Amino acid sequence: MIEKNFISDSIKREKAKDFIRKEMAKAGIVDVHIQRTTLNTRIIISAERPGIIIGRKGRGILELTQTIERDLGIQNPQIELVDIGNPDLEPNVIAMWIARMLERGYKAKKVMQRALYRIKKANAMGAEIIIRGTMHKGIKSRQERVVFGYLKKAGNDTKHVKEAKTQAKLKQGVLGITVRIVPPDVIFADKINIAEIIRKGEENKTEDKNGNNQEERTEKHGESRA
Incomplete structure (x- = not known):
């Protein structure tokens, strides 16, 4: 039950x-x-x-x-x-926008380029847009693809890639739309700069040391005045 x-x-x-x-x-x-x-x-x-x-x-x-x-x-x-937040970093939003534009009669390549521009402007690390199906009457089914930036396709880091799929229903048939976006704040394991991390750590230590020295000088100055 x-x-x-x-x-x-x-x-x-x-x-x-x-x-x-x-x-x-x-x-x-x-x-x-x-x-x-x-x-x-x-x-x-x-x-x-x-x-x-x-x-x-x-x-x-x-x-x-x-x-x-x-x-x-x-x-x-x-x-x-x-x-x-920023809708241009959401693959669902971009995919549905592409579907609406295609159903209104806009050409696939132009729509994909405009969508990719929106994603770039939102400071994404990378993106991929794929449209599959019959683009025009009398032409065999094919695939159009645009991509930019850094995009993981395999391994554990693929969990950072946001993906959405939808369909555009046209007179000549159905087009499959896939959108993948890597948000700007993602840190991939193979992109970690060890030297940069060490440098920032040393800078933080220096700042902490300077702050402690300033506090000691302030305390001594207070004692001398007393």
Whole structure:
């Protein structure tokens, strides 16, 4: 019985996540996390434009909460919105933007270059954008790829690479979109500069020593005046 309830709750959570992503696509959903507690169900939504979710005078978020509870069977849902910071460092945001531009008829190469420029401007360490599928009618399926900077493809450091996948639905078929971004604050193991670390350590020691000497001089000066 417990196992059945667990599976049922998991299915409900996944349906709720899909529903929120589809219904609030214009808000630029980055992530949806659902956590069940003893009192309620916390739904934490990270979005590029949370104002769209909130709606005028809070009506949007109220209607969303009521729909999730009524139609999806989520008990006592409590929606929380999280600021994502710089949206150009979020692969979900970039991937969905690319999909929208392609569906409006913009050429894949130009869209990819514009997206890559946005990521560069956000000071990312590296990025990769891949589009697969039939770009034009009468042309075989192919892959377009743009990349810049430092990007790990194997090993434990790949956990630092943020990735998102989505699709653009065009008349000639579906295009698969993959976006990978390395945030600016990531430190990879093979990029650690030992000499730089030692130099900074010596500088910190010197600063601490100078600070201690200053304190000693201040104390002696106070004693002499006394």
